[in-house]
Amino acid sequence: MSYKKKLIEVALPLDAISAESAREKSIRHGHPSTLHLWWSRKPTATARAVIWASLVDDPSSHPDKFPTEEDQQAERERLFGILTELIKWENSNNKNVLEKAKAEIEKSTNGKPPALLDPFTGGGSIPLEAQRLGLKAYASDLNPVAVMINKAMIEIPPRFEGQGAVNPEARAKPIDTWQGALGLAEDVRYYGEWMKQEALKRIGYLYPTVRDEYGQERTVIAWIWFRTVKCPNPACGCEMPLTSSFELSKKKGNETYVCPVISDGEITYELKTGTGAPQGTVNRRGATCVSCGTPIDFPYIRSEGQAGRMGSRLVAVVAEGNNGRLYIPADNEHLQAAQVSRPEEYPDAQIPDNPRDFKTPNYGLKRFADLFTNRQLTALTILCSLVAEAQEKAEADALAAGMEDDALSLAEGGSGARAYGEAIGVYLAFAVDKLADYHSAVCSWNSPRENIRNVFGRQAIPMVWDYAEANPFCNSSGSYNNMLDWVVKCLTRLPGGPQGTARQFDAQSDTGLRNVMVSTDPPYYDNVIYADLSDFFYVWMRQLLKHTYPDVFRTMLVPKSEELVANPYRFDGDKDQARVFFEKGMLEALTQIYISARDDIPVTIYYAFKQNDTREDGNGNEQTVSTGWETILTAIVSAGFQIMGTWPIRTEKPGRTLDIDSNALASSIVLVCRKRPEDAPICTRRDFLNALKRELKPALDKLQSANIAPVDLAQSAIGPGMAVFSRYSKVLEADGTPMSIRTALQIINQELDLYFSEQDSELDADSRFCVDLYTQYAFNELSFGEADVLARAKNTSVDRLAKNGIVDAEKGKVRLLTREEIPEKVDWKSTWLLTQQLTRAMEREGVAGAAKLAAGAVSSEPERARALAYRLYTIAERKGWTGEAYAYNSLVTMWRDIQTAAAELRRRAPEQTTFGFE
Numbered sequence: 001m002s003y004k005k006k007l008i009e010v011a012l013p014l015d016a017i018s019a020e021s022a023r024e025k026s027i028r029h030g031h032p033s034t035l036h037l038w039w040s041r042k043p044t045a046t047a048r049a050v051i052w053a054s055l056v057d058d059p060s061s062h063p064d065k066f067p068t069e070e071d072q073q074a075e076r077e078r079l080f081g082i083l084t085e086l087i088k089w090e091n092s093n094n095k096n097v098l099e100k101a102k103a104e105i106e107k108s109t110n111g112k113p114p115a116l117l118d119p120f121t122g123g124g125s126i127p128l129e130a131q132r133l134g135l136k137a138y139a140s141d142l143n144p145v146a147v148m149i150n151k152a153m154i155e156i157p158p159r160f161e162g163q164g165a166v167n168p169e170a171r172a173k174p175i176d177t178w179q180g181a182l183g184l185a186e187d188v189r190y191y192g193e194w195m196k197q198e199a200l201k202r203i204g205y206l207y208p209t210v211r212d213e214y215g216q217e218r219t220v221i222a223w224i225w226f227r228t229v230k231c232p233n234p235a236c237g238c239e240m241p242l243t244s245s246f247e248l249s250k251k252k253g254n255e256t257y258v259c260p261v262i263s264d265g266e267i268t269y270e271l272k273t274g275t276g277a278p279q280g281t282v283n284r285r286g287a288t289c290v291s292c293g294t295p296i297d298f299p300y301i302r303s304e305g306q307a308g309r310m311g312s313r314l315v316a317v318v319a320e321g322n323n324g325r326l327y328i329p330a331d332n333e334h335l336q337a338a339q340v341s342r343p344e345e346y347p348d349a350q351i352p353d354n355p356r357d358f359k360t361p362n363y364g365l366k367r368f369a370d371l372f373t374n375r376q377l378t379a380l381t382i383l384c385s386l387v388a389e390a391q392e393k394a395e396a397d398a399l400a401a402g403m404e405d406d407a408l409s410l411a412e413g414g415s416g417a418r419a420y421g422e423a424i425g426v427y428l429a430f431a432v433d434k435l436a437d438y439h440s441a442v443c444s445w446n447s448p449r450e451n452i453r454n455v456f457g458r459q460a461i462p463m464v465w466d467y468a469e470a471n472p473f474c475n476s477s478g479s480y481n482n483m484l485d486w487v488v489k490c491l492t493r494l495p496g497g498p499q500g501t502a503r504q505f506d507a508q509s510d511t512g513l514r515n516v517m518v519s520t521d522p523p524y525y526d527n528v529i530y531a532d533l534s535d536f537f538y539v540w541m542r543q544l545l546k547h548t549y550p551d552v553f554r555t556m557l558v559p560k561s562e563e564l565v566a567n568p569y570r571f572d573g574d575k576d577q578a579r580v581f582f583e584k585g586m587l588e589a590l591t592q593i594y595i596s597a598r599d600d601i602p603v604t605i606y607y608a609f610k611q612n613d614t615r616e617d618g619n620g621n622e623q624t625v626s627t628g629w630e631t632i633l634t635a636i637v638s639a640g641f642q643i644m645g646t647w648p649i650r651t652e653k654p655g656r657t658l659d660i661d662s663n664a665l666a667s668s669i670v671l672v673c674r675k676r677p678e679d680a681p682i683c684t685r686r687d688f689l690n691a692l693k694r695e696l697k698p699a700l701d702k703l704q705s706a707n708i709a710p711v712d713l714a715q716s717a718i719g720p721g722m723a724v725f726s727r728y729s730k731v732l733e734a735d736g737t738p739m740s741i742r743t744a745l746q747i748i749n750q751e752l753d754l755y756f757s758e759q760d761s762e763l764d765a766d767s768r769f770c771v772d773l774y775t776q777y778a779f780n781e782l783s784f785g786e787a788d789v790l791a792r793a794k795n796t797s798v799d800r801l802a803k804n805g806i807v808d809a810e811k812g813k814v815r816l817l818t819r820e821e822i823p824e825k826v827d828w829k830s831t832w833l834l835t836q837q838l839t840r841a842m843e844r845e846g847v848a849g850a851a852k853l854a855a856g857a858v859s860s861e862p863e864r865a866r867a868l869a870y871r872l873y874t875i876a877e878r879k880g881w882t883g884e885a886y887a888y889n890s891l892v893t894m895w896r897d898i899q900t901a902a903a904e905l906r907r908r909a910p911e912q913t914t915f916g917f918e
């Protein structure tokens with residue numbers, strides 16, 4: 001098989017793609033993520049870049065047009081220019097930019113761009129971007145919530161493209177052209193507003209206003225509640241509040257907190273201004289009674305919760321003021337308004353048995369309905385019934401506006417009045433579903449920002465002690481208005497284009513599609529258990545849309561058993577069974593992808609999972625492997641693919657502690673795969689090792705010079721290593737058995753270690769000694785004798801190191817000085833010291849501080865310090881020294897910014913280039 005090399009197999013403007021992808025996290029208005037929550041979405045910039053670069057030929061594929069390396073590079077630069085413009089969020093719907101990009105796709109695909117399949121579509125970034133680039137997109141997912149998100153993005157809007165709004169208000173206006181989905185969006189806004197007015201008529205009385213200190217009526221934003229249990233101290237027995245914080249506002253000038261007042265064993269709550277809030281009563285270890293000070297452990301709170309004896313107490317009302325939030329004590333009227341009985345019917349289900357992600361069942365909140373107050377359940381169920389009414393109205397108006405009366409539903413492929421009414425219903429259902437995320441008794445009040453946190457701030461449902469019950473009819477965060485607005489804005493920005501298809505499908509089955517391009521982002525081992533989490537939304541969505549899409553909502557809950565995730569809870573806690581299930585399923589899914597994929601376009605697979613298992617092998621050596629990576633790579637290689645390249649694309653802003661603490665990664669690794677030729681050679685272990693030695697070092701040099709975050713380096717190295725391994729049909733061990741992926745990964749990791757230790761030889765003697773000491777003792781003491789032997793072996797001496805302010809040597813003990821203890825004066829000659837000084841500057845003053853040091857550089861020392869920071873990160877990460885790993889990771893990830901700021905400092909003060917450090 002010989003096919004034209006695509007750009008993605010040769011080069012990408014990685015920095016630009018990473019920068020745009022990370023920037024997207026802070027873009028809200030109109031972004032697809034605001035249509036409906038989905039966990040671990042891929043940025044649209046990444047997806048757009050990957051699809052485009054997988055379709056466009058690399059110039060080296062056209063030696064007739066670009067005979068020399070220079071010609072090819074010049075052409076690549078031109079393509080990079082197009083790509084760099086294409087990925088900008090602002091250009092998402094820029095006709096000129098899109099036309100230019102599409103023209104290149106046409107050129108490289110003989111005018112016949114392929115269809116794209118994403119069998120693990122989730123939040124749908126990949127199919128959406130395919131549609132934007134003019135491809136027909138097939139999106140499938142096992143999860144009905146994901147399927148609906150994709151229908152709402154790529155299936156429904158093209159069906160009503162250019163359709164004018166049908167509501168009476170819009171029809172009365174003299175607008176005759178409605179671009180794209182603007183008509184649909186306008187109708188969603190209109191019927192959504194109608195719903196709000198109707199809901200206000202029916203349940204507005206449940207949300208009384210409040211009077212401020214001047215007697216002026218104010219709209220409530222939220223009611224603040226503390227959960228309570230009876231203090232187990234028999235001498236006390238008060239209804240003790242459980243709260244992580246008493247603070248309501250940390251905003252400068254508006255600091256306010258709740259103050260518990262204890263009198264005769266009764267607790268009342270006052271509001272105070274200023275910064276003297278008492279400590280919250282619950283922390284990681286347990287709770288404390290505010291009245292008698294008795295410490296209370298979680299088992300007691302759990303048993304009270306399980307027995308249904310956990311209460312809640314209204315402690316404050318937050319209202320909209322003229323210049324910010326107002327905090328008003330709760331009175332009886334507000335307490336009364338909250339005393340609502342449960343609606344007769346409401347969507348509900350048991351919370352899945354998944355103690356990792358759901359903490360509330362421990363405290364007796366075992367059903368989804370338990371996560372809502374009665375008032376919240378009432379509002380949400382009323383809104384559900386109003387969606388159905390709005391849908392009917394929209395259908396009637398659509399008929400009046402002259403749309404076809406073909407009685408065909410959306411699910412049947414209709415595009416007449418009935419389907420249109422249903423389409424409006426889908427987007428309104430999304431607004432209600434989004435509201436549930438902010439209208440739950442596990443939403444807390446965010447005192448620094450003075451707004452409500454949603455349920456899914458993380459990929460889990462935590463237990464929340466102090467919760468904020470939002471007013472759906474206010475105009476602040478968490479309101480129905482806001483939810484509707486997000487949905488409408490997103491709809492106005494959807495690209496339209498060829499009719500897409502979204503369907504519920506198990507990726508392990510044959511889609512029937514052939515000769516399509518495949519780009520996909522499969523589940524990352526056990527990282528997110530989507531099916532469990534999404535039940536929270538599914539129960540509402542099902543109630544709202546089961547008549548519109550009976551097939552999608554045929555199950556009572558999100559299907560779980562086929563979900564590809566290594567979830568031990570589904571196997572009675574058996575991790576091995578969970579792994580085998582994931583492994584087998586992934587192989588099946590990858591085999592289906594192999595069958596569907598066309599040969600001339602690479603398959604791209606996203607993966608982001610940290611290598612986190614460090615174990616000892618039989619010889620007492622530490623081996624780093626990752627079951628998460630092992631399973632996916634085994635599936636890719638066994639399905640018949642070879643890895644042509646990998647791209648670590650940074651999708652998060654740098655420097656989050658999460659990067660280091662969890663298995664989540666700041667970068668997504670995009671694996672570029674091709675079908676392995678049937679006649680691929682077999683090789684021996686030795687051949688593999690030789691090839692690896694040849695190819696891995698330049699690849700690692702490239703990664704480091706691209707400034708890949710240390711936290712991502714190990715997984716980024718897997719790509720080039722596996723590219724070598726997977727080009728052979730088999731790598732044979734000495735005994736003739738084929739080498740496993742696990743062994744290959746171990747060898748790749750050993751090579752990575754070797755790469756770092758070879759870098760040691762470029763270090764000065766003192767720094768080599770320090771690295772050794774750090775690896776073995778961190779900043780802890782060792783005996784002088786031992787330190788002396790180590791120092792001599794590295795050609796230095798403890799005395800000299802002590803004189804240079806690197807170690808402390810006293811009373812027969814030696815230890816590395818910590819960053820707080822090392823000298824302020826910069827020492828350009830010791831890479832160790834400089835690395836620590838730069839890291840310290842970064843810790844203390846951020847980029848500006850580190851830049852001040854780097855600006856004084858007169859040699860390549862800062863670059864050496866950066867290289868050493870990679871090494872120190874790797875050591876710290878493996879040893880589990882999170883704080884240390886975080887510090888070095890931050891230094892490297894901000895390196896470009898440090899360099900830019902340093903250059904600016906040098907430009908502004910050339911006379912001070914050495915900054916007096918020498």
Ligand SMILES: C[S@@+](CC[C@H](N)C(=O)[O-])C[C@H]1O[C@@H](n2cnc3c(N)ncnc32)[C@H](O)[C@@H]1O
Binds near residue numbers: 041119122521
């Ligand atoms: C990493 S997510 C995809 C995220 C997506 N690229 C985005 O930007 O939102 C993986 C998806 O695989 C889906 N999935 C898990 N098992 C599946 C199966 N057997 N068949 C199809 N989809 C499955 C999950 O529901 C989840 O949406």
